[in-house]
Amino acid sequence: MQRKEFTIDCQLCTHLKDSLFNGLTPEDLSRINNHKTCIQYKKGQNIFYEGTRPTGLFCINGGKVKVFKSNVQGKEFILYIAKPGDFLGYRALLSEEFYGATATVLEDAKICFIQKENFFEVLQKNPVFMKKVVKQVCQQMGIMEERMAELAHKSVRERLAGSLLMLKESYGMEGDESVLLDIALSREDWASLVGTATETVIRLLSDFKSDELISFEGKKIRVLDAKRLAKQADLIVA
Amino acid sequence: MQRKEFTIDCQLCTHLKDSLFNGLTPEDLSRINNHKTCIQYKKGQNIFYEGTRPTGLFCINGGKVKVFKSNVQGKEFILYIAKPGDFLGYRALLSEEFYGATATVLEDAKICFIQKENFFEVLQKNPVFMKKVVKQVCQQMGIMEERMAELAHKSVRERLAGSLLMLKESYGMEGDESVLLDIALSREDWASLVGTATETVIRLLSDFKSDELISFEGKKIRVLDAKRLAKQADLIVA
DNA sequence: GGCAAAACATGACTTTTGTCATGAATGCTC
DNA sequence: GAGCATTCATGACAAAAGTCATGTTTTGCC
Numbered sequence: 274m275q276r277k278e279f280t281i282d283c284q285l286c287t288h289l290k291d292s293l294f295n296g297l298t299p300e301d302l303s304r305i306n307n308h309k310t311c312i313q314y315k316k317g318q319n320i321f322y323e324g325t326r327p328t329g330l331f332c333i334n335g336g337k338v339k340v341f342k343s344n345v346q347g348k349e350f351i352l353y354i355a356k357p358g359d360f361l362g363y364r365a366l367l368s369e370e371f372y373g374a375t376a377t378v379l380e381d382a383k384i385c386f387i388q389k390e391n392f393f394e395v396l397q398k399n400p401v402f403m404k405k406v407v408k409q410v411c412q413q414m415g416i417m418e419e420r421m422a423e424l425a426h427k428s429v430r431e432r433l434a435g436s437l438l439m440l441k442e443s444y445g446m447e448g449d450e451s452v453l454l455d456i457a458l459s460r461e462d463w464a465s466l467v468g469t470a471t472e473t474v475i476r477l478l479s480d481f482k483s484d485e486l487i488s489f490e491g492k493k494i495r496v497l498d499a500k501r502l503a504k505q506a507d508l509i510v511a
Numbered sequence: 512m513q514r515k516e517f518t519i520d521c522q523l524c525t526h527l528k529d530s531l532f533n534g535l536t537p538e539d540l541s542r543i544n545n546h547k548t549c550i551q552y553k554k555g556q557n558i559f560y561e562g563t564r565p566t567g568l569f570c571i572n573g574g575k576v577k578v579f580k581s582n583v584q585g586k587e588f589i590l591y592i593a594k595p596g597d598f599l600g601y602r603a604l605l606s607e608e609f610y611g612a613t614a615t616v617l618e619d620a621k622i623c624f625i626q627k628e629n630f631f632e633v634l635q636k637n638p639v640f641m642k643k644v645v646k647q648v649c650q651q652m653g654i655m656e657e658r659m660a661e662l663a664h665k666s667v668r669e670r671l672a673g674s675l676l677m678l679k680e681s682y683g684m685e686g687d688e689s690v691l692l693d694i695a696l697s698r699e700d701w702a703s704l705v706g707t708a709t710e711t712v713i714r715l716l717s718d719f720k721s722d723e724l725i726s727f728e729g730k731k732i733r734v735l736d737a738k739r740l741a742k743q744a745d746l747i748v749a
Numbered sequence: 750g751g752c753a754a755a756a757c758a759t760g761a762c763t764t765t766t767g768t769c770a771t772g773a774a775t776g777c778t779c
Numbered sequence: 780g781a782g783c784a785t786t787c788a789t790g791a792c793a794a795a796a797g798t799c800a801t802g803t804t805t806t807g808c809c
Contacts, residue, residue: 342656342657342660344660344664345745348664350659350660350663350664352656352659352660363649364649364652364653364656365649365653367645367646367648367649368646368649368650368652368653369646370649370650370653373653373656373657374656397638400635400638400641403638403641403645406645407605407641407644407645407648408605408606408607410605410645410648410649410652411601411602411603411605411606411608411648412606412608413652414602414606414648414651414652414655415602415603415606415608415611417652417655417656417659418580418590418602418611418612418655419580419611420659421588421590421655421658421659421662422580422582422588422590424659424662424663424706425588425662425706425707426582426586426588426706428765428766429765429766430765459785459786459787460786460787460788461786468659468662468663468664469663469766469767470766470767470768471786471787472766472767472768472769472787472788472789473765473766473767475787475788475789476788476789479788479789507583666795666796667795667796668795697755697756697757698756698757698758699756707796707797708796708797708798709756709757710757710758710759710796710797710798710799711795711796711797713757713758713759714758714759717758717759
């Protein structure tokens with residue numbers, strides 16, 4: 274598989290405003306810009322592997338990426354789904370550990386790679402950027418704490434409903450009365466995201482469809498009734 | 512409940528060497544030291560509450576503390592069990608959010624409180640300290656990712672065995688051939704740690720005891736056979 | 750030391766979820 | 780467009796875990 278490169282100027286990147294690099298001084302940004310490598314990935318390609326040493330930071334310019342851990346049987350658990358503007362691989366970099374997860378492209382992606390030296394240099398000499406990174410990391414941690422508690426306490430049905438609503442926030446394209454989730458996940462990926470078996474996801478999505486909470490649109494899902502879905506996501510509506 | 516204060520000099524704190532404050536310049540440490548308040552807590556007292564605004568950082572000098580999230584039915588999920596030398600409440604502080612969890616004393620504790628202004632000042636002017644904090648946070652995140660995957664994929668039996676081994680690392684007192692877990696958790700707390708029902712924990716611990724993997728010593732548990740316990744913690748020993 | 754309240758324990762039962770088997774639909778490749 | 784592989788779907792069943800009820804033991808407290 275040959276690497277297909279592309280070029281883009283960070284200053285002109287559409288996603289700069291959504292990214293942690295937003296607010297960097299022109300010099301810092303151009304340091305990043307001048308030392309990056311940008312590569313196009315096809316669906317199914319891996320960006321990095323669990324257990325390997327990180328050598329830099331990935332910044333997504335286009336496409337979608339899943340970050341997951343696999344157990345011995347090869348069953349995946351999706352930790353994050355990353356989209357343009359997101360950083361990838363910073364946790365292992367900052368903790369100075371090996372990657373704890375694998376990143377695989379869900380939809381053809383354009384991803385920039387920043388050597389860790391350059392990232393660290395900008396981080397070091399730029400306390401404001403550092404502070405933003407720390408804040409982001411800690412927010413992410415809060416999200417993970419919430420998700421852990423849900424894994425511990427909620428039923429699969431509740432979690433699936435919750436995941437639908439979660440993806441609605443990130444990938445929802447508002448229509449009138451309904452929202453199309455602009456991300457094509459296989460049933461298996463849904464199962465990996467929710468932490469359950471594929472068959473269970475299939476059955477529950479059918480349930481939700483029967484109840485007219487969602488509908489299927491090709492490989493994508495349309496959320497028809499977010500309010501009732503939220504009730505499904507919570508406890509037995511106390 | 513009246514506050515019972517105590518005094519201690521950070522420089523002389525037994526846990527300094529285990530703590531993130533280790534390596535701080537004498538000036539920075541004395542800034543922390545001179546602005547802290549130290550309070551004694553009894554078992555069962557709360558240190559902070561989910562949903563409230565953090566005003567500083569807690570540093571544990573003695574005792575043990577559980578940090579947990581509660582669901583609507585009041586069921587707890589224990590995120591961390593903190594021990595002397597550990598920081599408490601830094602996540603919410605650094606993410607500038609409300610507390611996402613509640614902290615309750617498990618065993619009578621002595622805890623120092625550092626106003627956030629002082630913590631932030633030391634953090635700001637001390638890049639090395641900042642870097643250590645970031646590293647710690649990201650390591651913690653890695654642990655959480657691992658735990659999430661286990662919640663998603665492992666059975667309760669496996670998770671309970673895993674929790675026993677995990678607490679063995681932090682609270683194990685080596686004997687010959689066996690290790691006493693120097694922490695008294697109720698069955699309910701074990702359930703909150705593993706993410707299951709109290710009855711299930713009771714049954715499984717009995718199983719483990721029957722299988723001579725553990726024994727009960729008052730309110731504490733002795734790990735008799737860590738190796739076989741590790742097999743229980745993993746998949747069906749592939 | 751005695752009493753009340755927690756904590757621990759156990760049985761019976763239900764529900765949820767996973768697993769396995771099989772088949773239909775869809776997509777991809779030559 | 781035929782054929783193969785993958786994904787999606789469904790049924791039947793088993794296993795895991797939760798819930799409820801009840802009883803016992805331990806603990807804390809006056």
